[in-house]
Amino acid sequence: xxxxxxxxxxxxxxxxxxxxxxxxxxxxxxxxxxxxxxxxxxxxxxxxxxxxxxxxxxxxxxxxxxxxxxxxxxxxxxxxxxxxxxxxxxxxxxxxxxxxxxxxxxxxxxxxxxxxxxxxxxxxxxxxxxxxxxxxxxxxxxxxxxxxxxxxxxxxxxxxxxxxxxxxxxxxxxxxxxxxxxxxxxxxxxxxxxxxxxxxxxxxxxxxxxxxxxxxxxxxxxxxxxxxxxxxxxxxxxxxxxxxxxxxxxxxxxxxxxxxxxxxxxxxxxxxxxxxxxxxxxxxxxxxxxxxxxxxxxxxxxxxxxxxxxxxxx
Amino acid sequence: xxxxxxxxxxxxxxxxxxxxxxxxxxxxxxxxxxxxxxxxxxxxxxxxxxxxxxxxxxxxxxxxxxxxxxxxxxxxxxxxxxxxxxxxxxxxxxxxxxxxxxxxxxxxxxxxxxxxxxxxxxxxxxxxxxxxxxxxxxxxxxxxxxxxxxxxxxxxxxxxxxxxxxxxxxxxxxxxxxxxxxxxxxxxxxxxxxxxxxxxxxxxxxxxxxxxxxxxxxxxxxxxxxxxxxxxxxxxxxxxxxxxxxxxxxxxxxxxxxxxxx
Numbered sequence: 378x379x380x381x382x383x384x385x386x387x388x389x390x391x392x393x394x395x396x397x398x399x400x401x402x403x404x405x406x407x408x409x410x411x412x413x414x415x416x417x418x419x420x421x422x423x424x425x426x427x428x429x430x431x432x433x434x435x436x437x438x439x440x441x442x443x444x445x446x447x448x449x450x451x452x453x454x455x456x457x458x459x460x461x462x463x464x465x466x467x468x469x470x471x472x473x474x475x476x477x478x479x480x481x482x483x484x485x486x487x488x489x490x491x492x493x494x495x496x497x498x499x500x501x502x503x504x505x506x507x508x509x510x511x512x513x514x515x516x517x518x519x520x521x522x523x524x525x526x527x528x529x530x531x532x533x534x535x536x537x538x539x540x541x542x543x544x545x546x547x548x549x550x551x552x553x554x555x556x557x558x559x560x561x562x563x564x565x566x567x568x569x570x571x572x573x574x575x576x577x578x579x580x581x582x583x584x585x586x587x588x589x590x591x592x593x594x595x596x597x598x599x600x601x602x603x604x605x606x607x608x609x610x611x612x613x614x615x616x617x618x619x620x621x622x623x624x625x626x627x628x629x630x631x632x633x634x635x636x637x638x639x640x641x642x643x644x645x646x647x648x649x650x651x652x653x654x655x656x657x658x659x660x661x662x663x664x665x666x667x668x669x670x671x672x673x674x675x676x677x678x679x680x681x682x683x684x685x686x687x688x689x690x691x
Numbered sequence: 692x693x694x695x696x697x698x699x700x701x702x703x704x705x706x707x708x709x710x711x712x713x714x715x716x717x718x719x720x721x722x723x724x725x726x727x728x729x730x731x732x733x734x735x736x737x738x739x740x741x742x743x744x745x746x747x748x749x750x751x752x753x754x755x756x757x758x759x760x761x762x763x764x765x766x767x768x769x770x771x772x773x774x775x776x777x778x779x780x781x782x783x784x785x786x787x788x789x790x791x792x793x794x795x796x797x798x799x800x801x802x803x804x805x806x807x808x809x810x811x812x813x814x815x816x817x818x819x820x821x822x823x824x825x826x827x828x829x830x831x832x833x834x835x836x837x838x839x840x841x842x843x844x845x846x847x848x849x850x851x852x853x854x855x856x857x858x859x860x861x862x863x864x865x866x867x868x869x870x871x872x873x874x875x876x877x878x879x880x881x882x883x884x885x886x887x888x889x890x891x892x893x894x895x896x897x898x899x900x901x902x903x904x905x906x907x908x909x910x911x912x913x914x915x916x917x918x919x920x921x922x923x924x925x926x927x928x929x930x931x932x933x934x935x936x937x938x939x940x941x942x943x944x945x946x947x948x949x950x951x952x953x
Contacts (some may be wrong), residue, residue: 496755507755576852579748580859581782581806590804596796 397503405470428669431662446663454660461667463628467636468671471547471618472611474632478551479607483558484593484600490559492588503560510556518620521549526621533633541623541635550617552656554607561606565599566592594686601683608675612668615640639668646685699726701863701893702747702784707755707761709742710752711781712845712907716742716805720761722929724863729885729894734914735947739924743914744865747895748779748784764841765862784811785856786865790872791848793840793855798823798832801840801851802858809859818858826854827884846877853884864888868894870903882907901948904932911935913944 435441441459449460486506490499525545530538538544569592577587594602621634624645637645643661651658702724709717717739724730732740742751749770751757763770770780793801802819811818819836823829828850832843840851849869856864866885870878885894885907898904904911912929914924928941939945 570792572788572790573751573794575753575786575788576792576794578753579750579781579786579788580808580855581778582805582808583778586808590808656926 387642425669428662428666431659432666433657434654435659435663438659440656442647447661450628454656460628461664463626463636464639464642464664465667465671466630467543467618467626468612468631468638468640468668469620470630470636471543471550471622471638472608472675473615474544475549475550475554475611476604476608478548479554479558479611480604482551483555483603483607484562486555486559487562487566487600488593489590490563492584492592506556506559509552510560512553514553514614514616515620517549517553518546518617521545521621522616525549529633538633539623541621541637542633543618543622544632546618546620546622547632549621550611550614553614554610555615557610558603558607561603562596563598564601565596568599569595597682597686600687601679604683605676605679608679609672611673612672613640615644619644639664639671643668699723701726701765702895703762703764704746705764706764707743707746707759707763709739709746710758710760711754712756715921717746718917718923718925720926722926723912724893724895726893727889727891728909729889729896729901729907730750730910730912731771731908732895732912732914733899733904734924735916735945736899737924738914738916740914741867742886742924743926744867744895744897747863747865748781748786750781750786752777773815779849782859783861783862784865785859785865786867787849787852787856789867789868791845791852793843793848797837798840798843798851799836802855805859808894811859817893818825822854822858823851825888826850827880828854829922846873846880849877849881852885853881853888857888861892863893863895866894868897868899871899878903878950893927901936905936908932913939913941913947915943915947 433549434441436446440457445459446461449458450462451458451460452463486502490502494502522541522545525548526538526540526542529542529545529548573591573595574587582591618638619641622641623637624641625635625637626642627634627636629636644666646657646661693836700723704720707717708715720743722730729952732744734740741799745751746759747763747770748765751759759771761771765780765783768775789952794804796804802822803815806815806818820833823832828847831847832838832851835842840848843851849872853864853869870881873881882903885896888894889909896904896908910930910934911932912926913935914923915927928935928939928944930940934940935944936948939948945951
């Protein structure tokens with residue numbers, strides 16, 4: 378041992394020098410990472426600024442007041458109706474339906490893949506989910522209109538279910554989000570240490586008890602992240618609702634009725650003939666700002682819920 | 692517990708082989724493990740100690756391609772019999788792992804959970820207190836039962852894992868190097884605890900630490916790879932700890948316990 382040490386000292390190590398060294402690679406990487414971080418924040422702020430600037434023009438219109446914007450329930454800026462609520466409620470309704478479809482289903486798929494499936498079943502199922510994630514939303518839109526709506530009509534009757542309705546758009550949106558939720562949740566579940574599962578099994582827990590009561594709570598923060606992204610995706614989804622949920626703002630809480638969402642409205646109006654600085658034009662930015670706000674609030678709420686659980690469970 | 696005068700057998704292996712695929716990780720183990728004693732399994736790394744101890748509560752079931760031939764008998768029932776439910780086996784044979792693995796729940800829930808899934812109907816507060824006292828942890832945690840188990844130190848977490856195991860009243864407690872991730876003081880507390888626990892439970896412990904085996908166990912099983920080069924581990928000597936450490940029959944045991952191995 379003694380001899381080996383002297384050999385290593387003599388041949389491998391430089392003479393003692395503790396002075397600061399310049400490491401260009403480190404600085405370059407650090408600078409690149411900083412630029413990347415800065416850019417993403419800067420772009421976000423730039424978008425908010427642009428939205429805010431145009432929305433400012435809308436709210437600067439003497440005819441538009443916050444009281445009208447938040448206090449009335451009819452939206453038609455061209456004829457002086459400035460109530461945002463019909464667009465917000467339909468967005469919330471379609472998104473809620475989508476989350477109610479995709480969260481339980483996505484979690485079930487994730488649990489199956491991470492806890493139950495044999496490697497064989499997993500390798501067969503995952504590509505199918507990825508295909509689901511790769512379908513263009515316009516296809517989903519027509520799927521909602523031409524498959525889901527007739528299906529709902531055959532169940533609930535043609536009188537109840539309108540041709541364009543929020544339910545079919547929401548349900549199909551749920552299917553669209555499903556792979557996102559399931560694959561993110563599966564990652565979170567798989568990341569739960571094996572030791573935790575073994576601990577549960579060693580207590581005489583069944584597979585189901587282990588999965589639901591030990592693995593799932595331990596993966597909650599990752600599943601929460603999946604939920605947040607799922608919500609953002611649902612709120613921001615445009616094509617499906619534009620095709621299947623109906624055109625024209627409609628203040629209703631009946632999911633079988635047609636009602637235009639914020640995104641659907643922006644898509645339709647901006648596709649038409651618009652003159653710059655008209656009230657219709659600036660109103661779109663107000664809606665976009667509202668959309669931004671709704672997403673932000675929903676994210677904060679879900680983040681809050683997750684944090685509450687995380688504090689309790691970790 | 693019944694008659695203590697004649698040595699009672701808690702669990703017994705008969706011609707036990709444990710395979711991973713076609714590879715026999717452990718071969719031909721015949722052990723009679725006495726009730727309310729501490730039995731240590733020692734041996735060099737990779738000789739199948741963990742594989743063997745995990746066979747006692749069917750934890751190896753989770754390794755695909757693993758299977759067992761021979762028998763492990765608990766009160767006359769073969770744990771690997773066709774009609775045996777591994778979940779029921781694990782309810783009777785608890786396990787404490789190398790790294791403390793409390794559940795991401797409160798200290799209270801860590802203990803209550805196992806009791807709950809095992810159908811405990813009595814007074815849960817009492818059970819939690821008893822179990823924590825049994826694991827010599829009560830005084831340290833009685834004021835923070837609702838706090839997360841992750842706020843405890845490693846040694847405390849390990850005692851919590853012991854507490855949750857005794858809360859389900861197993862027959863046997865398996866310990867797979869329970870102190871190897873702990874500091875010397877925590878290790879000492881676990882060792883003291885084992886002496887308490889063996890009044891009510893049969894304990895089987897895997898350890899790397901020969902001094903620990905000498906200190907805590909009544910019986911010691913010495914495991915070693917087979918001489919034939921098959922890389923398969925087996926128990927080469929199994930007797931009272933005193934004998935293993937002072938008067939081993941097998942030359943390899945002697946070399947190992949005196950530190951002349953390899």
